[in-house]
Amino acid sequence: MTFGRSGAASVVLNVGGARYSLSRELLKDFPLRRVSRLHGCRSERDVLEVCDDYDRERNEYFFDRHSEAFGFILLYVRGHGKLRFAPRMCELSFYNEMIYWGLEGAHLEYCCQRRLDDRMSDTYTFYSADEPGVLGRDEARPGGAEAAPSRRWLERMRRTFEEPTSSLAAQILASVSVVFVIVSMVVLCASTLPDWRAAAADNRSLDDRSRIIEAICIGWFTAECIVRFIISKNKCEFVKRPLNIIDLLAITPYYISVLMTVFTGENSQLQRAGVTLRVLRMMRIFWVIKLARHFIGLQTLGLTLKRCYREMVMLLVFICVAMAIFSALSQLLEHGLDLETSNKDFASIPAACWWVIISMTTVGYGDMYPITVPGRILGGVCVVSGIVLLALPITFIYHSFVQCYHELKFRSARCSRSLSAEFLN
Numbered sequence: 001m002t003f004g005r006s007g008a009a010s011v012v013l014n015v016g017g018a019r020y021s022l023s024r025e026l027l028k029d030f031p032l033r034r035v036s037r038l039h040g041c042r043s044e045r046d047v048l049e050v051c052d053d054y055d056r057e058r059n060e061y062f063f064d065r066h067s068e069a070f071g072f073i074l075l076y077v078r079g080h081g082k083l084r085f086a087p088r089m090c091e092l093s094f095y096n097e098m099i100y101w102g103l104e105g106a107h108l109e110y111c112c113q114r115r116l117d118d119r120m121s122d123t124y125t126f127y128s129a130d131e132p133g134v135l136g137r138d139e140a141r142p143g144g145a146e147a148a149p150s151r152r153w154l155e156r157m158r159r160t161f162e163e164p165t166s167s168l169a170a171q172i173l174a175s176v177s178v179v180f181v182i183v184s185m186v187v188l189c190a191s192t193l194p195d196w197r198a199a200a201a202d203n204r205s206l207d208d209r210s211r212i213i214e215a216i217c218i219g220w221f222t223a224e225c226i227v228r229f230i231i232s233k234n235k236c237e238f239v240k241r242p243l244n245i246i247d248l249l250a251i252t253p254y255y256i257s258v259l260m261t262v263f264t265g266e267n268s269q270l271q272r273a274g275v276t277l278r279v280l281r282m283m284r285i286f287w288v289i290k291l292a293r294h295f296i297g298l299q300t301l302g303l304t305l306k307r308c309y310r311e312m313v314m315l316l317v318f319i320c321v322a323m324a325i326f327s328a329l330s331q332l333l334e335h336g337l338d339l340e341t342s343n344k345d346f347a348s349i350p351a352a353c354w355w356v357i358i359s360m361t362t363v364g365y366g367d368m369y370p371i372t373v374p375g376r377i378l379g380g381v382c383v384v385s386g387i388v389l390l391a392l393p394i395t396f397i398y399h400s401f402v403q404c405y406h407e408l409k410f411r412s413a414r415c416s417r418s419l420s421a422e423f424l425n
Contacts, residue, residue: 052064069089158231
């Protein structure tokens with residue numbers, strides 16, 4: 001650390017009146033991100049972007065934050081116990097302090113996480129590290145004033161493409177994108193109708209018009225994806241996002257099919273590649289998932305699956321264990337005990353697995369069913385067990401779904417307020 005009183009072996013953190021002395025080496029790798037940022041400060045301006053005030057003579061940094069909350073956080077980062085809420089302090093206020101110092105909700109003890117989730121759901125509150133006022137002032141960099149207009153323009157472009165309710169332009173862009181998705185889906189569904197295929201075979205212009213519409217939709221999706229990639233902050237993170245991967249899966253098959261048509265032409269090779277082309281064309285159904293960018297319901301579903309993967313794995317484990325047990329018993333009772341009057345539908349355990357999974361999750365299709373009395377009793381037990389096993393983890397998934405919906409609804413309402421102010425201005 002080059003800024004500060006020369007020769008000082010330690011620095012002093014003054015948090016709400018409570019003073020803490022830290023060595024310079026400890027400050028460099030301090031677990032709290034805001035504190036460790038002090039090590040990289042090169043000027044007083046950089047320091048004031050991290051803390052609220054600075055005393056050069058005493059090498060003391062002032063933070064106008066809650067002292068008791070910082071004490072709990074400091075005990076946690078030093079390895080003394082778990083991170084829990086400070087007594088007689090609002091959960092949301094303590095969480096705000098955590099975000100300010102660089103921690104997340106995952107650092108809390110599980111019981112405190114549940115309390116925080118319930119409180120957020122009750123008050124429709126959602127904190128984000130990108131929101132102003134939560135993490136303090138934006139980080140300043142040399143030449144930041146000169147680059148501010150371009151940064152603001154890029155941020156505005158990002159919000160326009162990523163948040164459909166952030167501005168009037170974002171809503172228009174989202175509406176156009178939804179129209180293209182609907183048009184492409186209508187054309188895809190119509191192309192599978194027998195009458196449509198017969199008309200396209202007789203009238204070449206109809207097939208050409210459908211291909212032109214498909215090319216226009218693909219062009220729009222491609223341009224949108226390229227622009228979003230160019231203006232993204234982190235290109236690697238952009239590629240890893242699930243929705244962007246889906247966009248790539250929806251766009252790539254079209255270009256592959258075009259290349260295959262160009263190279264093979266209208267000959268026998270194309271006929272042999274017909275199945276591949278049909279599979280690639282059918283992958284356009286992934287365009288429907290693009291609607292998740294514009295509708296809270298689909299976003300809520302995706303966020304819930306992301307947060308509840310443990311519960312989903314537990315649900316699958318329950319189903320697999322029950323399926324293994326009931327399929328083996330049903331195969332034995334229906335086919336293994338009496339080979340003369342055996343039920344041919346239960347000739348093997350894999351065949352019985354189909355009956356078990358359908359019986360546990362629905363009322364059954366009726367394509368196969370037990371005919372012996374023990375088999376029917378086992379079928380009743382299988383159905384009841386399916387209800388119980390599915391209900392247990394689904395309760396946790398439901399609560400997470402409600403919480404995710406409140407968070408996304410709160411974020412959408414905040415963007416809508418910004419849109420209303422922009423429209424009035």
